[in-house]
Amino acid sequence: MIIAERKLMEEIKRLVAPFKKVLVAGCGTCVAVCWAGGEKEVGILASQLRLARNAEGNKITVLEATVERQCEKEMVLELKDKVAEVEAVLSLACGAGVQTMAELFEDKPVFPAVNTTFIGKPEKEGLWTEMCGACGDCFLDRTGGVCPVVRCAKGLLNGPCGGTRKGGKCEIDPEKDCAWVLIYRRLEKQGRLALMREYNPPKNYRAVKRPGRIQAVKA
Amino acid sequence: MAKPFREILKTKEFIVTAEAGPGKGSNVSKIVEHIELLRDKVHALNVTDNQSSVMRYPSLGVCLLIKEHGGEPILQVTCRDRNRLAIQADLLFAHSRGINNVLCLTGDSIDVGDHKEARQVFDLDSVQLIHLVHTLNSGKDMAGNELDGATDFCIGTSATPSADPIEPQLIKVEKKLKAGVNFIQTQAVYELDELKRFVEFVRKIDEKVKILGGIVPVVGAKMATYMNENVPGIFIPQRIIDELAQAPKGTGVAKGIEIAARMIREIKERKVCDGVHIMFIGREEKVPEILKAAGLL
């Protein structure tokens, strides 16, 4: 799923500094699962903003609302009335959600309160790891199910580089595994190392022409 | 005029190459000094490409200076800063100015350098880069178009014999050999047995490629520890760190040179590989001392 992380409080405070009445809008899907922008996080941020502004002697009224998916027009429109009451919106959704809000409520400033970071999964409770780079040209079949496009820090298709640290850790971060060592171990387990010996030609980086746009076939 | 490196590779001579590291700025006087000092003492001079991801005067520029001063340059090309178009264009230019040796590298990550917020390119990796050079040599570009003027590069690459785990690294080396390289310059080696095993592995696949053992002098125990932790691809063993620690204060550089020269002599005498590649960045003026101590001057 999409992983996001709440922005620093200093930045969020700065965004709403000129306003006296705002809506904090959450999303119940990806950002809720990764504890960045669900209903709970909306409540916490709203409370923090009130506390902060009370202490400054510059009260702020904070409305709270969470929709199931902030990237869906029909669901976002449910917020119509609340948005009408406020001067600005702080969205805790990923970039897709923030922009959907901004598009539907064009007369209100909509600000992001989280940084959308990557497509990933929980490695363990509270620890999210990047897994997929949305490159549009998946070749996980050739790498034993380990993606070198994002999990190799340099995105190499014929790795590893010469900088692998002892024990198979990444040049860039000793806490991270070298993706090509992971690929090697996985393919070795399956007796398919021949795949790793094959040359991978340069990637088609225009498999998805950005900005991406896909028309699904209607059933 | 220096002999073309390609010709040296055909002989049985013990091959010696060294590195010249460009500085930060448009002032080339220092590197010209190094070129003047080294050009006739080694078979070829590598020029690093934004080494350690620090922005510097370009490798291509220094290679031109080497040609102008009668030396034989090896152009290092990394994949970190340029996409496939830029790399192909640079190689066409290099060929047109008589630069005929290229070392194909992946490149250090942006994080170890001084422009930590830059976008890493890595449109290609080192294996794809080797294939690319062959393509240009054959008179075509990567998209299959005919070139008005092909290139004729002698192709080299690097390898890390002390990688741990070694197997994935060797699979990559095999891919490079299958793509076709004329010479390999390894990362720093401090254990001759490691180098020997690496050479044996390579020889099973390619009998002709020349292998030059990487020599990186270390001038102090602290520096050794720092390099182990911060420089990608370097693994200095404890016994060397201990030997450096025991050297009297102020003799670190001399000790580093002594250890390096010792390694070179051993490689030559035991015929471990075809030559050495000396990397003493920041202290290029000391390279002749190493060569002398190793009996190569």
Added chain:
Amino acid sequence: MSKEIVAFCCQHSAYPAADLAGKSGLRYAENVRIIRVPCAGRIDVIHILKAFEKGVAAVLVLGCEEGACHHITGNDRAKERVKYAEMLLKEVGADGGRVKMYNLSPNAPHKFVKILDEVSKKIADEEKQK
């Protein structure tokens, strides 16, 4: 009129302790509001923040002794949440030291009173210094 101290008291530990204190005639600070909860783990971060929004002086979370939670892990979770709440308060310039977790047994009325008195005194001293 000094600000309130809110004490969330677990019904298996702190609440019976408070009850015993009362029955034994032990006196403690007047401005303490005791809120009974089924377990310290019932308290979430938002409850703590909202209490501060209402203007309390401090929030205490009192649960079973470590390792003896009636609901096994409730007091462990409460401990983590109190830590998190501390951080959230610090982020907005509020005094993170005003939220704290305590552990006690149901038959420890004196400990209960001691905790409340210590907290009251600390707050009173801090207010004086302002």
